[in-house]
Structure formats: structure tokens, C-alpha cells
Amino acid sequence: MILSDKRILEEIEKGTIVIEPFDRKCLGTNSYDVHLGKYLATYKDTVLDAKKHNEIEHFEIPEEGYVLQPGTLYLGVTLEYTESHGHVPFLEGKSSTGRLGIDIHATAGKGDVGFCNTWTLEISVAQPVRVYMGMPIGQLIYFVVEGEIETMYNSKGNAKYNNKTIRPVESMMWKNKF
Numbered sequence: 001m002i003l004s005d006k007r008i009l010e011e012i013e014k015g016t017i018v019i020e021p022f023d024r025k026c027l028g029t030n031s032y033d034v035h036l037g038k039y040l041a042t043y044k045d046t047v048l049d050a051k052k053h054n055e056i057e058h059f060e061i062p063e064e065g066y067v068l069q070p071g072t073l074y075l076g077v078t079l080e081y082t083e084s085h086g087h088v089p090f091l092e093g094k095s096s097t098g099r100l101g102i103d104i105h106a107t108a109g110k111g112d113v114g115f116c117n118t119w120t121l122e123i124s125v126a127q128p129v130r131v132y133m134g135m136p137i138g139q140l141i142y143f144v145v146e147g148e149i150e151t152m153y154n155s156k157g158n159a160k161y162n163n164k165t166i167r168p169v170e171s172m173m174w175k176n177k178f
Contacts, residue, residue, distance in 0.1 A: 039166065067130045
């Protein structure tokens with residue numbers, strides 16, 4: 001089940017959902033709109049290796065915006081810091097974003113219960129498009145969890161994305177054993 005607007009507000013009041021900054025105008029019927037933060041990043045190498053640490057270069061989106069190009073994977077970040085202590089958060093693109101040809105995640109749309117951070121976005125575009133810091137980029141929806149949780153994400157010793165950040169984070173696939 002997906003949480004309604006009233007239920008999201010109740011969970012924020014209880015502290016089981018945290019959204020900072022929170023703006024009531026961004027609360028939809030069953031979602032919360034999130035915005036593009038001021039940083040983007042691209043990988044330094046054109047060929048990425050899943051077994052190696054692929055480094056990225058961060059840059060700020062200028063006030064006049066930044067034109068994203070097809071064929072490049074951009075890592076972005078949400079302006080909002082979120083915490084979820086009892087629900088599974090899902091990040092989806094907004095229809096208005098999709099209609100500009102912007103995809104905001106390649107595969108990682110689901111968060112874990114206990115995820116406490118900004119969201120790194122895996123952005124690709126169908127054609128050149130100018131984006132701006134602070135523009136609506138996606139929406140969070142929250143699902144009810146069935147059953148007790150044994151280990152929250154923020155207490156897992158091997159959680160790779162626990163360090164609080166305001167910048168996009170590169171893939172940590174290289175930390176996996178394979």
C-alpha cells in the first residue's frame with residue numbers, strides 16, 4: 001500500500017519520515033516532489049569497470065542552467081535530505097520531467113527502510129535539455145512494510161551509501177565481492 005498525503009504528514013509528525021527542507025506545497029495526493037540539487041557529476045573515464053572504483057568529477061549547475069547531452073550519464077542529487085524509518089521509499093520521475101526526455105534513475109528507484117541521505121540521481125536524456133538547480137525532478141512515494149525489519153539500512157555495517165552528502169555519489173559496485 002502507498003501512503004496518502006495525510007498519512008505522509010502523520011508519519012512526518014511521528015518522525016518515521018523526515019524530509020528536509022519540507023514544503024507543504026510539494027506534497028501530492030500520495031507523493032512528495034523532490035528537486036534537483038546544485039551539483040552534478042560525470043565519470044572521469046569513458047569506459048567504466050564494475051570491479052574498480054570509477055571516479056567522478058563534480059560541478060555546480062550555473063544560475064543560467066546546464067545543458068545535459070544524450071550519451072552521457074550524469075549523476076545528480078536531490079536538494080532534499082530524507083529519512084525513512086518505517087516505510088520503503090521509492091523515487092520516481094515526474095511526468096513533466098519525463099516529457100522533457102529526462103530519466104532520473106537507471107535502476108535505483110527503491111530505497112531501503114533506514115536510508116537517511118539525499119538521493120543520487122542517474123540522469124540521462126533523450127535530447128539536449130537545460131536543467132536548473134531547484135527544479136522539480138522527481139517524487140517520493142512511500143510503501144508500507146509487511147513484517148518486522150531485522151536490520152535497518154543505516155545500521156548495516158556493509159551499507160555503501162550511508163555517508164551524509166549534498167553531492168552525487170559514484171557507484172560503489174567495486175566494494176561488492178564477485
